[in-house]
Each structure stands twice: as structure tokens, then as C-alpha cells.
Amino acid sequence: MTDTATKELTDGVGDASAGTPEVQWAPAEPAPKKRRLWLWIGVPAGLIACGAAAAGLLLIAPGTTVAGVPVGFMTPGAAAEAVDAGLAGMTVSIKGGKSVTGAELGASVDATAITAETFEERPLWNVTQWFGDPEPAEVTLDPAKADAALRQAAPSLYTDATPAALTFDGTSYVVTPAVPGQGIDLDALTANVQSAFDAGDAAVTVTPKAALADSTITTEKATATAGILNTMLDSVGFYVGDERTVPVARDVAASWLTVTTDDAGDFKIAADAAAIQPVVDTLAPLVNRGAQNGAVVTNSSGEVLETITQGLDGRTLGDTAGVANAFAEQLAGGNSAYQLPVTSVAPVTTSLHREIEVDLSAQVLYMKENGAVVDSWYISSGRPGPSATAAGHFTVNWHVRSQTMTGTALDSGVSYDVPNVEWVMYFNGDQAFHGVYWHSDFGTPHSNGCVGMPNWRAEQLYDWTANGVEVWTHY
Template sequence: MTDLATKPGADGAPDSSSGAEAATTPLPGDVTAQPPVQWAPAEPAPKKKHLWLWIGVPVALIVAGVVTASLVLIAPGTAVVGVPVGMQTAGAATDAINQRLAQTTLVLGDGGPQVTGADLGATVDARAIADTAFADRPMWNVTQWFGEPLDAVITLDEEKATAALRDALPSAYTDPTAATVAFNGTSFAVTPAVAGSGIDLDALSGELHDAFASGAQASTVTVDETSVELVADTAAAQKAADGANAMLANVGFYVGDERTVPVDAATAAGWLTVTSDASGAFTVTADPAKIQPTVDALPGLVNRPPANGGVIVNSAGSELGIAAPGQDGRTLGDTSSVASDFAAQLAEGNSAFALPVTVTPATMVTLERLLEVNLSEQRMYIKENGVVLDSWYVSTGREGAETETGHYNIGWKTPSQTMTGIAPDSGKPYVQEDVLWAMYFNGDQAFHGVYWHSNWGNQMSAGCVGMPEFRAEQIYEWAPQGVDVWVHY
């Protein structure tokens, strides 16, 4: 049996420290001889492989980036009014939309002038639509990739757009004429508004939207003209004129309900100005300086002392009528602010100015009136409160038809009649036409005018008290029904 070579240090191996050889040279001819055994050098331990570091780290970063991007970017293939915004943040999309809108160009008619969205003051709520695009179509939601384009409303700045279009196509514009209100000498009258013309901004806004949505840098459009109406239109002007004319109808300075100092229309119209503002509303303003001269004249027109009035009564104390209505006295107060106060009031549509006055009431006195006939004197007396105011000769009833004495009161009155009857003294009938100012006091006995004789101071009648017609009219107006009559000798 052949011995096996043993690794040094193995169990049963010779001790190298003894000096014995680890192996012997085989003898010549020894058929069992083998080549000498060589110990192979120990191989180093294999290194651990770290390839995943070289591949895994970048992939992880990419994956993390994709995940992060999917949380902040809009889905691929998304467009807003023709502007691609996919793979952009909402902020970047906002900028892209605004930039494209500003650069979109409209050619106004074939070969016509050009205006851009920026020239027209075109705006779109880009931020809101970009936020909506991101909210509805985030990148991580693959079901929303390459969806239908989103629309947006385009708005034009009316003032800026009109200015740009006027510069580009001045022939398309004619200025409208606003309605006006002015005094024509008798009243406020309206000059009607005249419409102008211009480019229809609503239609042009639609054209800009279509050009923007198409993605074209420039687009030729048809220019639509439209009527341009001013807000200060004829109807508004007429309403203002009607209001101003209503003020002219009753303008003045009042004490109570009395228009104490009327103001003529031309003067009042000179105080007023009717104008319209930017909104088309008409307003009335008044100039205090123009009102002041009229205010300065007020004391002479307003101030007055009281005038006493009288109530007609008879001896029984019955009120029979008003002899004079009486008139309160007035004293004008402080007028230092009247002009400015009236101007403010006129601007509000009120043309009746209440004056500051102190009123002194009139005193009403009783007037006891009496028609007295003295048959002996053939004379009539008219008395008031026992005082004779006037007297004149009359003709009373002749003998056999005397005017009866006594105390009576005026009854029925008529300004004209035909008197008929039978004379008590002769028994003959009579007819007297057109007898004026008859006032009956005792049956068929009356005061009246006489035109058929002038024999005053003598008994001439069939019982009535006759007198000149003007005297009969005098007492007819002076003595109402119920006034006392006293006939005596």
C-alpha cells in the first residue's frame, strides 16, 4: 500500500522541525515511484461582486425621478386651446399659454393689417386652466394621456382692442354722437343720439379663439362691423329732459303751500345744466352763483305786514260770509345759505324751495252789517258795526202800496228778472222786464235797480225800494243773504 503525501501540519505528518525530509527521492528501478508532489499555492478568496451598485443606484434614481415627475407634471399629449402643455408643470403651462396667445396674429382681411393677441389685450385664465389640466390629467394617470384638447375663454380688453383696431383700420370706425339736453327758450329739449360704427369685438374674439386653437401663427379673418351706441342714448336724455321740465313747471320760493316768489322758466333754466357721465346717466346740476341774484331780491317780495280780515254777521251773530279773507304777515329769515341749499335741492329734482319765514297771523274781525231805510227821509243807509258807510236817496212804495216797516233779513237774490204783479193801490197788473239786482226782504218787497225813472227821494213804487242800478249793484255785492234790514219812519 502506497503512503499518501500529507499536508504539513496534518495529523500523522512528519514534523518539519525534526529535520526529516518531507519526501524522499525514489530509487532507481522502483516501479512505484511517482513524480514529486508539489503543494499548489493557496488561491486568494474570491471577491464579493457589487455590480448592483453600478446598475441599481442610477435605476433607483430614475425611478424616483419618474415617480416625482408624475406627481407634478401634466399628462403627455395634453393641449389647451391648441397649446401643447404635456410633460409641463402648471406654472410652465401657464407661461406657454400666455406666450402663445400674445403671439397669435390676426390678419384683418386679405392682405390687411395685422394685430396680435397682445395688441388686443387678449387674456385667458391660463393659470386656472393649467391647474385644471394638471388636476384632471396628472402624468401618473396614464388613462388621461393624449386626451381631447381643453378649451378656454378668451377675453379682449375693450379699450386696448378698440385703440389697436382703430389704428389698424381707421376706416372701419365712425364716432357716435351722444344725446344732449338743452333749453330751447321755452323748455328743455333733446338732441337725439346718432349711432357710430366699429369692429365687432365679440366676433373678433371668436376669430382669435379659433386661430389660437388651430395653432397657426397667423390667421386671416373677416372683419365684422357693428353699430356703436353711446350709453348716453336718446331715451335716457328724454327722461332727463322730462324731469327738468317738470321742475320748471313749479319752480319757485314757497311759504307753506303758496308759491310766494315764482321763477320764470328761462331764469330757472339758466341756473341748470343737464349733462351725462361715462356711464350714460344724465344728471342735473345748479349753479348757486346764478341763483343768488334772485335770493337777494326775496325780502322785497316776501316781507309784508299782516292784513286783518272780516267776517260778515247779522244781529243774531250768524256768520254770513267773508268780507275780506285777511292776510298773514311775513318776515323773511336768514337767507345766507338759500342759494347753495336750493342748488343742491334742484340737483335732486325738487324745485319748490321752502323759505325760512316768521309768520304773523292776520286778525279776523266781525262785521255786523245793516241795510236801513228811513221812509220819512226816503233815504237808505248802509251801516257796519253801527257806523254809516254810505247813504243815498231811494224811492219807496207810494200811498196805498207803502213799503212796510219792520226788521227783516235779506232772503232770495237775483241779478236780473222780470217783475210781474198787481199794484196794491190801483189793482192793475204790471210787468217790468229786466229788473237788475233784486234782493227780497219782506215777501214780494225788495231792493232793486230802477231804469224807468230817476225821481229819487219820492215815493214811486208798488212797495219795493227802488234806487239807481249802480247803487242796487253796490248793496247786492255788499250784503249777503241773512243781512239785517230795518225799515222805519
């Protein structure tokens, strides 16, 4: 209490002897506690510091731009949206035409990847990356969207291209090449948009650069399709195995086909099953046949030396109810060889073991098949002595249609020169079967070791005998 107060209180007090009541003072109030302001200030400050640290792990550094779009204090996702929106909303004014937006041009950047990379390099917590250089972003235009938008915005700058065409000339498909039109150079326009986007401009005016505008139906696509179609016509038909059993004329097959193009300029092939059906209805007599048995020449070991008649399977055409539709689908896919459903019957092949036997004592030649004599006649073999025909087992080695034979007789030493000896077959060195026109004394030895016979018999033997046929000469 102050002195004055004390004084005021003292003046009102009597002493005890005077009977004045005693005054008692109330206890003093306790001193107030000191306010610890640091607690009230420190708690929010700590929360702010923690929030800043957390934000530094989520946000891009301030002052950062991606292709001119500010993305500081943004998450990578929000930054990507901002970059996309900035590009989509850019106004591109075409001199000689109207304005279009980036969205209408199909302008795009890989904003998600770019902003993610930007965040990795420039997080908010890294103050050394604040207000850094702009991050680039490569702009691309969608060719189809850009062409459609620009044609509408500046139609006077465009002339239409003439598409390539395919026609059938009665024999083959031929190509009429495409003729390019004129339009706007999209590469140059992309560069203009890129420059404006990098500078952060929301609008740009472009003087378009002219460029040739190709048709989507190109000469290359037409040429490739013509190749497919003409290859189909080369082999079109109904097949049994590898055999084109029923060929189809090129013009008939072409009449089944329709060739169109889609929006991308690609050629599409279709076939009319109804047009194919009349041909299917004629197949049975052209396909059905009985088995054709075969025959081969063999030696005694069973080795085939020659095929006399090739065996052929018999076959019967199966159900053709779905053939026309199936062939139409197959033709649309570029395959013109249709495999027919058939039931086959295997042929029987007969083996003929052929051999030639010469009885030198009787001067008779025997033609044998499977051990049985099928024909025989007299021959003239080599004269007795040094010129005699050798006895033994041999094989026919080669055939000579005609030749001049020269040499010296082994028994007499006389030289000979015989022209135009026909139907010659060598079986033992220089000993051969052949025709003889200079004598007719068959049944008697006359030669220098060969086996001679009438020309017509030599021709018969020549045609009957394959190389490798066995020969047995004996006495």
C-alpha cells in the first residue's frame, strides 16, 4: 500500500484504551504469475515452420516457369494442369485467316513429365533454385486436328489434293498417282507456337508458310494395295493341296472385289459372296475323280529307277454350303487360294522289276518283268574269241540316241567306222545294246562285243529300259 493510503487508514484508528475496536487487516493477495509469452508465440511458429518444411517437400520453388507458365508454389500435378491450360488457351492468329487456339490445333507438351522433373530439380525448400531460368517444354501439334482447324480458319490458303486411285484395266489393277494440294507448313507453325509459348505469350500472330498438302490416299498406299490385288489375281482359284484345281479368270475374280478407302486413307478389300456362289455351284464335276493307279520300274533291291505312270489320288468334293462366304472373307484378307473340302482315295502303285537276260548260246534276248518274260527276239552278239560278249551281271549305265561307232575288231584287227548307230545302251564298258542296219542275220554272232538287233527292236528295248536296269548275259 502507498504511504497516503496508510496515512488515511491510520487517522481513523483509536487506541485501545479509549475503547476503540481493534482493526485487523485481511491477508494480502498473492502476486500474479508471470505470463510466459514464448509458449504462445512458439507453438504457432513451430507449426508454421513444420508446414513450411512439409510444403517444401510438395511444392515447386517460387519464380519457376515452364515455357513461360509460372508454376512456383504449385504441386507438380497442379503445375502440369497450368502448363496444359496455358498452351491450350494460347491464341494463334493466322494472317489471311482467323484465329485458332492451341487446343484446336491439338497442341501438347508432356507436362506431367516436365513438371515432375522440374519439381525434382527445384523443390521449394531449395532456395538456391528460386527464380531460376525458365524450363523448356517441346510443343507438338496433332497433324489431323491442326489441318482441320487451319482449313476452317484459313480456307483460302488451301487447295485440295487429288487422291490416288485404283482401277482394274481388264487384266490387272493399275494406279493413278495422287496429286498434292497446298496447305500450311505445320513444322513452321509449330516453331512459331513454340517460340511464343517459351516467351510466355498468350497470343501470337503467324504469317503461315505454304507447304504441299498430300492426300491421305497416297500413291504409296495405292501401289501397295495394287500389288496385293495383282498377286491375288495371279493365283486365285479353288485348290486341293498345292494344286489349283479350279482356276478363276482374273476378270471374274476382279468382279467379285470392291476396293474402298477409310478416313485414314487406307485401302480396304471386300468380296461379294453372292457373286462367288455361281462358281461354287460348278465345282463338283471339276473336282471329283477316281483314283489313278501308278507304275514304277525297280531293280531287284526295290529301288525305283523310273516312274512310268504317276499315281493320283481319287477325290470327292465335300460340303460346299459355306464355301462362298468363307472365300469372300479370305479374299478380303488378301488370300486368293481357297482350299476345298475333299475326301481322298489313295492310288495303287505297281512296282515292275525289269531286267534284260541274254542267252549268248541261243542268241536270244529276253525282256522280263517281275520274273516273267514279256517279250523276246534273236540278237547278234560278239563273235567267238576276243570279240565275244562278256558273260555276267551288269546294269544299263546310259542311253545314247544315235552315234558313230569306230574301233578295231579284237579278233581280226580290222578297223571299222559305222555312222548313225541308233538306240544305244551301254551296260559293260564299251559293250552296248544297239540297232543294226547293215545285216539281218540275227541269231548268229556278228559284232565286236555288242549285242545287236533290228532297229525297231532296239528302239523298243531303249524305251522300255531305265538306267539301272540289270542285265544278265550267260551261255
